[in-house]
Amino acid sequence: MSVKIGLLGFGTVASGIPFLLKENAEKIQQAAQDTIEIAKVLVRDDAEKERLEAAGHDYYFVTNVDEILADEDIQIVVELMGRIEPAKTFISCALEAGKHVVTANKDLLAVHGSELRILAEKNNVALYYEAAVAGGIPILRTLSNSLVSDKVTRILGVLNGTSNFMMTKMVDEGWTYEEALKTAQELGYAESDPTNDVEGIDAAYKAVILSQFGFGMTIDFDNVEHKGISTISPDDVAVAQELGYVIKLVGDIRETASGLSAEVSPTFLPKQHPLASVNGVMNAVFVESIGIGQSMYYGPGAGQKPTAASVTADIIRIVRRLKDETVGKAFNEFSRPLQIAAPSDVRSEYYFSILAPDKNGTLLQLAEIFNAEEISFKQILQQASDGEQAHLVVVTHSMSKTQLERVTSTLAEAADFMLQNTFKVLGE
Amino acid sequence: MSVKIGLLGFGTVASGIPFLLKENAEKIQQAAQDTIEIAKVLVRDDAEKERLEAAGHDYYFVTNVDEILADEDIQIVVELMGRIEPAKTFISCALEAGKHVVTANKDLLAVHGSELRILAEKNNVALYYEAAVAGGIPILRTLSNSLVSDKVTRILGVLNGTSNFMMTKMVDEGWTYEEALKTAQELGYAESDPTNDVEGIDAAYKAVILSQFGFGMTIDFDNVEHKGISTISPDDVAVAQELGYVIKLVGDIRETASGLSAEVSPTFLPKQHPLASVNGVMNAVFVESIGIGQSMYYGPGAGQKPTAASVTADIIRIVRRLKDETVGKAFNEFSRPLQIAAPSDVRSEYYFSILAPDKNGTLLQLAEIFNAEEISFKQILQQASDGEQAHLVVVTHSMSKTQLERVTSTLAEAADFMLQNTFKVLGE
Structure with a gap:
C-alpha cells in the first residue's frame, strides 16, 4: 500500500515531482520505505484540466479542493500554487484535516508562518518547506x-x-x-x-x-x-x-x-x-x-527540477516519519524569544557616493561632517571632475546604523553635498 | 537524567566537544530533548591523565577502555583516536556492547566500513561519522x-x-x-x-x-x-x-x-x-x-571546532533518536550492488605536457599518434624552445581511459617524445 499525496496546483514545479518519483523510484523506496503515489491533483478549472489531459497527463484532476481535503486516503498535501490566497486557506484546512503539508510558498510562510506552524503542531502533523528558501539548496x-x-x-x-x-x-x-x-x-x-x-x-x-x-x-x-x-x-x-x-x-x-x-x-x-x-x-x-x-x-535558487527535488525530499521525509511513527516533529525546533538589535549595535563599513562642488576645502568639509559623527575613512577616491562637480567616494571604517542615519541626514542638509548612494561594505 | 557519552581519546578535536556542548547548551537541549554528559574519557596512560588534569580538565579519565565499554550508563562512544588500531577493536567492542558510536575516522571507515556497519546493524545501534568527510561540511x-x-x-x-x-x-x-x-x-x-x-x-x-x-x-x-x-x-x-x-x-x-x-x-x-x-x-x-x-x-575540511561541530551534531542526532525510539536507523540507507565502470566509459579531456626535438615535422608526428587513437586536440600550445627541445602542450577533446592508456604508452615508446605530465581537464 503506497502513501497517497494530493497536489494543489500543477504548474512547472509540480510536474517535476513525478519526474523525480519515477527516475529515483528505487532509491526513494529505500529511503521512504514505501512508494509514493500522486492520487489527486487540484487544477483551476475544467479548461486547465482538459488542457493537461490533452497534453498527456493522466492524473485524477479535480477542480474542488474538498475532493482532496475530504479524501481520507490522502495523507500528504503538496501546495504549489503560490501567493497568499487561496493557498493559506487550503493549507489551513489540510492541516486541520490531519494532513501533512509540504509547500514552497515563501511569501505565505514569511507572513503567516507562525499561524500555520501552530496549526500544524496542534494537529500533530508535519509542515515542511525546504524549497521556500533558495530552491534547490537544502x-x-x-x-x-x-x-x-x-x-x-x-x-x-x-x-x-x-x-x-x-x-x-x-x-x-x-x-x-x-x-x-x-x-x-x-x-x-x-x-x-x-x-x-x-x-x-x-x-x-x-x-x-x-x-x-x-x-x-x-x-x-x-x-x-x-x-x-x-x-x-x-x-x-x-x-x-x-x-x-x-x-x-x-x-x-x-x-x-x-x-x-x-x-x-x-x-x-x-x-x-x-x-x-x-x-x-x-x-x-x-x-x-x-x-x-x-x-x-x-x-x-529556483527552477522546476531543483524546486521539485526539495519538495520531494520533504515528502520522502514525511513518508519515512509516518513509518517511524515520529511524524509530528516540527521542521524547525529551535526557538528563542525574539529580540531585535538596537541600531547602535548593527555595525558595518559603508560606501558613500557623493557629488560636491570642485573647489578648495570641499574634502575638508566632508571630513569634518564624518568626523563629527566619529566615523573614520578607510578608502577615499576622488574621480576626475567636469570642472564644476567632483565625484567623491568614501568607504568608511565600521560604523553603526545610528551613525549612518545621522551622517546621512547631515549630508542631506549640507548645501554643498549631494549624496547619490550609500551601500553596505563587507569587511574582509 | 542526561545521556552519558564516553570519549576515546582527548586530543584537539575531542576538546572541542565540551566547548560546543557548553556554548550551545540551550539549543542542544531543545534539539536532543535531553542533556549530554561526558561521563568518561579514555586516555593513553597515567602520564597523559596527569598532564590533562594539571591543565585543568576535570573529566573522569580512564586508561582502560573496558571501564567505558562495561559502563552500562554510557550509551554513546565517541572515537577520536584516529588510525586503524586500536580504534577498530574498540569501536567493534562498543557496537557489540550495544553502544552507539560516533567517529571521525575516515581511514578506518574507508577500509573497514562495511564490517563495522554490519556490526552496528546486527546490534541495532547507530554508527555515525559525518566528520569523516570534509570535516565541518555536513x-x-x-x-x-x-x-x-x-x-x-x-x-x-x-x-x-x-x-x-x-x-x-x-x-x-x-x-x-x-x-x-x-x-x-x-x-x-x-x-x-x-x-x-x-x-x-x-x-x-x-x-x-x-x-x-x-x-x-x-x-x-x-x-x-x-x-x-x-x-x-x-x-x-x-x-x-x-x-x-x-x-x-x-x-x-x-x-x-x-x-x-x-x-x-x-x-x-x-x-x-x-x-x-x-x-x-x-x-x-x-x-x-x-x-x-x-x-x-x-x-x-579539518580543525578542532569544525570537526567537533560535526561530531557533536551526530551525538545530538543519536540522543534525539533515543528519545524517538528510532535509533537503529543506518547513517546511510542507500545501497545498490557495486558495479565498476569500464575504462572505455570513463571519459575526460586531458592535458599532455610533452618535450620534443625542435625540428620540422614534430607536431605532425604528434598529431598522427593522437589521431591513430581517434583523439582530437582542443587546444595546442608550443612554448618558446631553447633551440633543441620544444615544449608542446596539448589539451584534448573528451577521450576514454582506454584511449589515455594507449596513447600514453605509444608516447612512451616514441623516441622523439618525452611525456612530462598528463592531467585530467574538466570541460566547461
Missing part, C-alpha cells in the same frame, strides 16, 4: 539538523536569482540596471512587475525564514529592512571594482549583543569572498558560526 | 537526507585541505611543490611524512565514503585510482593559467553506463568553476544531479 534542513550543534552568528545570502542575474550582467558586462532588467524579463527570469525581485522583497521573505532556522527567532517581515538594486549606477559598479569589490544583493542576518538584525541590501563584497563568485541565477547561503567557522551552501 | 547527512529525492550523477570534491593549501600557494604565489610542502609542514598542516595528503590517499578514503552516500555503492579503497600533486611543476601551473584553468587535487566520482568510477587526481578546473575558487585549507564538494543540477557545499 539550507533549512542543514541548519536544523547539521548545524544543530553549532551557534550561528551571521547568515549572508545571495537569495534572489533574478536580481543576481541582473547584478552579474551589470558587473561583468557593464550593463545598466534597465538593460539588465529588460533581458531578465525577456528570458523569463523577471516578471512584468519585477518589484518583489529587484527591491529585495523576495529576499526579505527568505531572510524571515532563515532567521527562524539559524537563530530560533521569528521576526516579522516588517523587521527586515530591505533596499533593492534599482538605484545602483554603472558608476557604483565601476568604483566597486576599482576598490576590489563586487556588488550583489545580499540578505544579512546577524546576532548582536542586543538582538537580531536582518536586512537585504546591495552590498560590496570583497572579490575573494566566496559569495562574490556566485553568479547568474545561482543562489548561495554563507553561514558564520562558532563551531564550523565559515561554510557555504550553493545551488540553483 | 555533506554526508545532506546527501542521505536532502538529496534523497535526487539522482546524483557526479561528485567532484576538493577533499584534502593540506594539498589544497599547497596548490593554492603554487597557483597564486608561483611556489614550487617543495616550497609549498615546507611551509605546510611549518604551519602544521602537513605531517613530516606527508604521503597521505599529497599523494591523494586521504582524499581517496573520502571518495570511498562519498561513493556510498552519493551512489549507494560500496567500493574498495583499491578501486579508487589516486595520483598526487608532487609531480606538478611550476610550468604546468603557468600553462594551466594561460589556458584559463586552475589546477587542484580533485576527487571525482561518477556513474557511467557500465558503473561507478572513482579517482583522485590533479585536475585542470575552468576558472569560472565554483571549485576553482576554493582556496587554502578549505574543502568543497560539488554535486551534479538530475534534480538540483549543480550544488556545492563549502567549508573547513
Whole structure:
C-alpha cells in the first residue's frame, strides 16, 4: 500500500515531482520505505484540466479542493500554487484535516508562518518547506539538523536569482540596471512587475525564514529592512571594482549583543569572498558560526527540477516519519524569544557616493561632517571632475546604523553635498 | 537524567566537544530533548591523565577502555583516536556492547566500513561519522537526507585541505611543490611524512565514503585510482593559467553506463568553476544531479571546532533518536550492488605536457599518434624552445581511459617524445 499525496496546483514545479518519483523510484523506496503515489491533483478549472489531459497527463484532476481535503486516503498535501490566497486557506484546512503539508510558498510562510506552524503542531502533523528558501539548496534542513550543534552568528545570502542575474550582467558586462532588467524579463527570469525581485522583497521573505532556522527567532517581515538594486549606477559598479569589490544583493542576518538584525541590501563584497563568485541565477547561503567557522551552501535558487527535488525530499521525509511513527516533529525546533538589535549595535563599513562642488576645502568639509559623527575613512577616491562637480567616494571604517542615519541626514542638509548612494561594505 | 557519552581519546578535536556542548547548551537541549554528559574519557596512560588534569580538565579519565565499554550508563562512544588500531577493536567492542558510536575516522571507515556497519546493524545501534568527510561540511547527512529525492550523477570534491593549501600557494604565489610542502609542514598542516595528503590517499578514503552516500555503492579503497600533486611543476601551473584553468587535487566520482568510477587526481578546473575558487585549507564538494543540477557545499575540511561541530551534531542526532525510539536507523540507507565502470566509459579531456626535438615535422608526428587513437586536440600550445627541445602542450577533446592508456604508452615508446605530465581537464 503506497502513501497517497494530493497536489494543489500543477504548474512547472509540480510536474517535476513525478519526474523525480519515477527516475529515483528505487532509491526513494529505500529511503521512504514505501512508494509514493500522486492520487489527486487540484487544477483551476475544467479548461486547465482538459488542457493537461490533452497534453498527456493522466492524473485524477479535480477542480474542488474538498475532493482532496475530504479524501481520507490522502495523507500528504503538496501546495504549489503560490501567493497568499487561496493557498493559506487550503493549507489551513489540510492541516486541520490531519494532513501533512509540504509547500514552497515563501511569501505565505514569511507572513503567516507562525499561524500555520501552530496549526500544524496542534494537529500533530508535519509542515515542511525546504524549497521556500533558495530552491534547490537544502539550507533549512542543514541548519536544523547539521548545524544543530553549532551557534550561528551571521547568515549572508545571495537569495534572489533574478536580481543576481541582473547584478552579474551589470558587473561583468557593464550593463545598466534597465538593460539588465529588460533581458531578465525577456528570458523569463523577471516578471512584468519585477518589484518583489529587484527591491529585495523576495529576499526579505527568505531572510524571515532563515532567521527562524539559524537563530530560533521569528521576526516579522516588517523587521527586515530591505533596499533593492534599482538605484545602483554603472558608476557604483565601476568604483566597486576599482576598490576590489563586487556588488550583489545580499540578505544579512546577524546576532548582536542586543538582538537580531536582518536586512537585504546591495552590498560590496570583497572579490575573494566566496559569495562574490556566485553568479547568474545561482543562489548561495554563507553561514558564520562558532563551531564550523565559515561554510557555504550553493545551488540553483529556483527552477522546476531543483524546486521539485526539495519538495520531494520533504515528502520522502514525511513518508519515512509516518513509518517511524515520529511524524509530528516540527521542521524547525529551535526557538528563542525574539529580540531585535538596537541600531547602535548593527555595525558595518559603508560606501558613500557623493557629488560636491570642485573647489578648495570641499574634502575638508566632508571630513569634518564624518568626523563629527566619529566615523573614520578607510578608502577615499576622488574621480576626475567636469570642472564644476567632483565625484567623491568614501568607504568608511565600521560604523553603526545610528551613525549612518545621522551622517546621512547631515549630508542631506549640507548645501554643498549631494549624496547619490550609500551601500553596505563587507569587511574582509 | 542526561545521556552519558564516553570519549576515546582527548586530543584537539575531542576538546572541542565540551566547548560546543557548553556554548550551545540551550539549543542542544531543545534539539536532543535531553542533556549530554561526558561521563568518561579514555586516555593513553597515567602520564597523559596527569598532564590533562594539571591543565585543568576535570573529566573522569580512564586508561582502560573496558571501564567505558562495561559502563552500562554510557550509551554513546565517541572515537577520536584516529588510525586503524586500536580504534577498530574498540569501536567493534562498543557496537557489540550495544553502544552507539560516533567517529571521525575516515581511514578506518574507508577500509573497514562495511564490517563495522554490519556490526552496528546486527546490534541495532547507530554508527555515525559525518566528520569523516570534509570535516565541518555536513555533506554526508545532506546527501542521505536532502538529496534523497535526487539522482546524483557526479561528485567532484576538493577533499584534502593540506594539498589544497599547497596548490593554492603554487597557483597564486608561483611556489614550487617543495616550497609549498615546507611551509605546510611549518604551519602544521602537513605531517613530516606527508604521503597521505599529497599523494591523494586521504582524499581517496573520502571518495570511498562519498561513493556510498552519493551512489549507494560500496567500493574498495583499491578501486579508487589516486595520483598526487608532487609531480606538478611550476610550468604546468603557468600553462594551466594561460589556458584559463586552475589546477587542484580533485576527487571525482561518477556513474557511467557500465558503473561507478572513482579517482583522485590533479585536475585542470575552468576558472569560472565554483571549485576553482576554493582556496587554502578549505574543502568543497560539488554535486551534479538530475534534480538540483549543480550544488556545492563549502567549508573547513579539518580543525578542532569544525570537526567537533560535526561530531557533536551526530551525538545530538543519536540522543534525539533515543528519545524517538528510532535509533537503529543506518547513517546511510542507500545501497545498490557495486558495479565498476569500464575504462572505455570513463571519459575526460586531458592535458599532455610533452618535450620534443625542435625540428620540422614534430607536431605532425604528434598529431598522427593522437589521431591513430581517434583523439582530437582542443587546444595546442608550443612554448618558446631553447633551440633543441620544444615544449608542446596539448589539451584534448573528451577521450576514454582506454584511449589515455594507449596513447600514453605509444608516447612512451616514441623516441622523439618525452611525456612530462598528463592531467585530467574538466570541460566547461
